[in-house]
Amino acid sequence: MSKIQVSFKLNGKDVDVLVEPRDLLIHVLREQLQSTGSHIGCETSHCGACTVDIDGESIKSCTVLAVQAQGAELITVEGLAQNGELHPLQQAFMDEHGLQCGFCTPGMLVRGYRFLQENPDPSEDEIRYAMAGNLCRCTGYQNIIKSIQKAAVDMKTANATSAE
Amino acid sequence: MGKSESLKRQDELKGIGCARKRKEDPRFIQGKGLYVDDVKLPGMLAGAIVRSPYAHARITSINKEKALAMPGVHAVITAEDLKPLGLHWMPTLAGDSQAVLADEKVCFQEQEVAMVIADDRYIAADGVELVEVEYEMLTPVVNPQQAMDEDAPIIREDLVGKDEAGQGKRKHNNHIFTWEVGDKEATDRVFSDAEVTVREEILNPRVHPSPLETCGCVASFDKVKGEMTVYITSQAPHVVRTVVTLLSNIPENKVRVISPDIGGGFGNKVGIYPGYVVSMVASIVLGVPVKWIENRIENLSTTAFARDYHGIGELAADSQGRIKALRFSALADHGAFNSHAQPTKWPAGFFNICTGSYDIPVAYARVDGVYTNKAPGGVAYRCSFRVTEAVYLIERMIDVLAQKLNIDKAEIRRRNFIREDQFPYQSALGWEFxxxxxxxxxxxxxxxxDYEGLRREQAEKRANGELMGIGLATFTEIVGAGPSKNCDILGVGMFDSCEIRVHPTGSAIARMGTITQGQGHATTYAQIVATELGLPSEEIEVEEGDTDTAPYGLGTYGSRSTPVAGAATALAARSIRAKAQKIAAHLLEVSPDDLEWDVDRFQVKGNPEAVKTMKEIAWAAYNDVPEGMEMGLETVNYYDPPNFTFPFGIYLCVVDIDRKTGVTSIRRFYALDDCGTRINPMIIDGQIHGGLNEAFAVAMGQLISFDEQGNLQGNTFMDYFIPTFMETPHWETDYTVTPSPHHPIGAKGVAESPHVGGIPCFSNAIIDAFAHKGITHIDMPHTAYNVWKTIHSLGLDK
Known part of the structure; x- marks a missing residue:
């Protein structure tokens, strides 16, 4: 099969990669770009372990072709920490025991990262609704909700401090 | 100096009892975990499996030509190719055999028929499409009752004429074993004379543990060194190594099994699956590493289902609700091969825990294992072996008895509980609680x-025609398999192990025979070492999963890590501390008996100024030890537990059911767990939340179902119920502490209790909502449709 060059930004860096038309984005990320943080759990876009951020939207990369990422800005779990500093959501997952086996965690974080920009002050119900596309088998979700709530508070405090 | 100073030092160790943050988290939250599908070796090829579309059929031909002609395909392996190696069949943990690749016939849908090895996963998948297999369909058997019919089709032709399939006598071509426990005659006598008896069907439908990461492996055979290295999603890497040696004749010192980070196990990753065996063969044949990773359909269809127990439960009691006897019989559907993952001598696991938390003088249980044309198994899905099935039986039956006698469901439990002064308690079916x-x-x-308040509210709601249910489960588990006198896997006793090495500057590494799958072992084992050795948990590494470096252990399942390996950890640490005491005595020029331990140091009795801290002793262990003593500060402990541990819990669930739609809302779920000594309360709570959620999944929606032809109805996350954030209720947790008297630190294991106790609690709540209408039984799963069917049959939706 003839290959196509696809160019996009991955976690702030320009990336060029040759792909087959049928290659799924998750496979290109994991197998060609060594970005193995995003995981494959179901192949039917139900579990959300493969969630990445594409141009400001949470997208399940197991049901997107790599060619569809042409020109896009992608953020994966590897891109959440900035300058060696964890994102407040990453820190909150640690503080509130928001993960166990860690397999769903990258997708949870990437989705939560976008959600907190969409809704910086969410209620528990809003979190449950907005995160429902990401499955977890270990935590029973409760501590993930607490993590997101904590990150929301921490981010607000940080914003208030930096605005002073 | 003094007590407060000691307490401060103790606090700083972050040892037993501390809700310390997890050591494993930094890599997971930054996408730096290493799961099996992240392993990439030079020259690695991908394997994909050709599977049967039929549940029961004869294979008349397999044509590989088109697949082999495809560029990028390196090999197509079938049973014919494995025969010369004697690997087309493999022994199961239960003494049966399982076809690695289908040998002339297929016995369940999606059974492994061939593996295509290709450059990458896409080409391998294309190759699978090009393998042409011709089948001649046979009549399938999907129902375990029908499997035992006189004229039922024979599923296992390889066993015809054999009166044993590895677990005792069998009496029918589709029969595997009969397992009996208890005193049948005495039980029957009590039943015939009893004031009251109740009888109910007890069904645990077929479900699947479905961890978010599927199973898989990367097999890499080094021809020059003759070494096989396998990365594998295994809950029991050491057992895998032994089995690989037994199967392949590669010496055990040349087999290295590495369980990397595991994306959830829940019992799905205990067994040894055909895909692993074929990948290893392929790597040997092709001389390059071969990766095989299941997709979700393969995971739900083939590897490790759970339950499928079809039983009848009975209780005999007096008119006051005091239970006098329990009787149970079940058909256990093990699918096409008896590859259930249980200790070898326990065909029905520890089902004999089914007398529960109650003082039942006499009991009898019988389980008959049968073959059907369904995927082989079954495993213990987040529970100790068959303990969910057993607890479901007793917790359902005591409710049925309460209803019959019109006794409150809490009160009937009070009347039957084993009293505190009866422990250690000998159960009628052979355990010592x-x-x-x-x-x-x-x-x-x-x-x-406010149970009384809830019952009052329920009475009011009932008067208004509303449906509200209150579920109780007051369960006891048996975990921590187990004493080698009664537990082994393929002859290897079910001990577990810990090796501790204290470095000169006072940090340490603990290597374990277990393997974490999210339970937080790197965090909690370090806490045990910290408390026992007086070294900060932050400075203790925990390593598991690599058979080249870890001491042999039986792995992590059946809540055995804390009861068995946790005990090994404490004892290894104590043995090091005993040596440290001698070194301290030498340094302080006193007798070891003159010293006392104080958190992180030895001090001379009556002279608190004369001390040696554990860090000082560690340094001395490498340069200044008493004459005749070996240098170094390390040891390994293989712990063979004297008994199991028996954690318990009291769960209460309140549900409201919509009369028009059958939709259940879980208003409240309150879980009190007693797992003995609590090592890390934060992790315990997390484990309980997760276990409750899996109980919720099983009780309310999970089902692996088949049509009459043995076709799986729903083997993706589209159909198989995994609760999302939306359905999942809020969990409330609580605890009491009743330490285990025989465990070095009194801990019992906790992660499976919520699954085991949660399932009957949900069912009891649903059925309680209809109790006033005389309903004593509704099968799981309690989907809205199923609940609505009950509503509709009672005319309550009018």
Missing amino acids: DSGNYLPALEKVLEAC
């Missing part, structure tokens, strides 16, 4: 939830 204190725990939960 180590410790328990049920009544205060029950009262605590009833008070916390």
Whole structure:
């Protein structure tokens, strides 16, 4: 099969990669770009372990072709920490025991990262609704909700401090 | 100096009892975990499996030509190719055999028929499409009752004429074993004379543990060194190594099994699956590493289902509700091969825990294992072996008895509990319960939830035609398999191990025979070492999963890590501390008996100034030890537990059911667990939340179902119920502490209790909502449709 060059930004860096038309984005990320943080759990876009951020939207990369990422800005779990500093959501997952086996965690974080920009002050119900596309088998979700709530508070405090 | 200073030092160790943050988290939150599908070796090829579309059929031909002609395909392996190696069949943990690749016939849908090895996963998948297999369909058997019919089709032709399939006598071509426990005659006598008896069907439908990461492996055979290295999603890497040696004749010192980070196990990753065996063969044949990773359909269809127990439960009691006897019989559907993952001598696992938390004088249980044309198994899905099935039986039956006698469901439990002064308690079915204190725990939960108030509210709602249910489960588990006198896997005793090495500057590494799958072992084992050795947990590494470096252990399942390997950890640490005491005595020029231990140091009795800290002793262990003593500060402990541990819990669930739609909302779920000594309360709570969620999944929606032709109805996450954030209720947790008297630190294991106790609690709540209408039984799963069917049959939706 003839290959196509696809160019996009991955976690702030320009990336060029040759792909087959049928290659799924998750496979290109994991197998060609060594970005193995995003995981494959179901192949039917139900579990959300493969969630990445594409141009400001949470997208399940197991049901997107790599060619569809042409020109896009992608953020994966590897891109959440900035300058060696964890994102407040990453820190909150640690503080509130928001993960166990860690397999769903990258997708949870990437989705939560976008959600907190969409809704910086969410209620528990809003979190449950907005995160429902990401499955977890270990935590029973409760501590993930607490993590997101904590990150929301921490981010607000940080914003208030930096605005002073 | 003094007590407060000691307490401060103790606090700084972050040892047992501390809710310290997890050591494993930094890599997971930054996408730096290493799961099996992240492993990429030079020259690695991908394997994909050709599977049967039929549940029961003869294979008349396999044509590989088109697949082999495809560029990028390196090999197509079938049973014919494995025969010369004697690997087309493999032994199961239960003494049966399982076809690695289908040998002339297929016995369940999606059974492994061939593996295509290709450059990458896409080409391998294309190759699978090009393998042409011709089948001649046979009549399938999907129902275990029908499997035992006189004229039922024979599923296992390889066993025709054999009266044993590895677990005792069998009496029919589709029969595997009969397992009996208890005193049948005495039980029957009590039943015939009893004031009251109740009888109910008890069904645990077929479900699947479905961890978010599927199973898989990367097999890499080094021809020059003759070494096989396998990365594998295994809950029991050491057992895998032994089995690989037994199967392949590669010496065990040349086999290295590495369980990397595991994306959830829940019992799915205990067994040894055909895909692993074929990948290893392919790597040997092709001389390059071969990766095989299941997709979700393969995971739900083939590897490790759970339950499928079809039983009848009976209780005999007096008119006051005091249970006099329990009787149970079940058909256990093990699918096409008896590859259930249980200790070898326990064909029905520890089902004989089914007398529960109650003082039942006499009991009898019988389980018959049968073959059907369904995927082989079954495993213990987040529970100790068959303990969910057993607890479901007793917790359902005591409710049925309460309804019959019109006794409150909490009160009937009070009347039957094993009393605190009866421990250690000998159960009628052969266990010695180590410790328990049920009544205060029950009262605590009833008070916390205002049980009386709930019952009053329920009465009012019933009067208004509304459906509200209150579920109780007051369960006891048996975990920590187990004493080698009664537990082994393929002859290897079910001990577990810990090796501790204290470095000169006072940090340490603990290597374990277990393997974490999210339980937080790197965090909690370090806490045990910290408390026992007086070294900060932050400076203790925990390593598991690599058979080249870890001491042999039986792995992590059946809540055995804390009861068995946790005990090994404490004892290894104590042995190091004993040596440290001698070194300290030498340094302080006193007798070891003159020293006493104080958190992180030895001090001379009566002279608190004369001390040696553990860090100082560690340094001395490498340069200044008493004459005749070996240098170094390390040891390994293989712990063979004297008994199991018996954690218990009291759960209460309140549900409201919509009369028009059958939709259930879980208003409240309150879980009190007693797992003995609590090592890390944060992790315990997390484990309980997760276990409750899996209980919710099983009780309310999970089902692996088949049509009459043996076609799986729903083997993706589209159909198979995994609760999302939306359905999942809020969990409330609570605890009491009744330490295990025989465990070095009194800990019992906790992660499976919520699954085991949660399932009957949900069912009891649903059925309680209809109890006033005379309903004593509704099968799981309690989907809205199933609940609506009950509503509709009672005319309550009018």
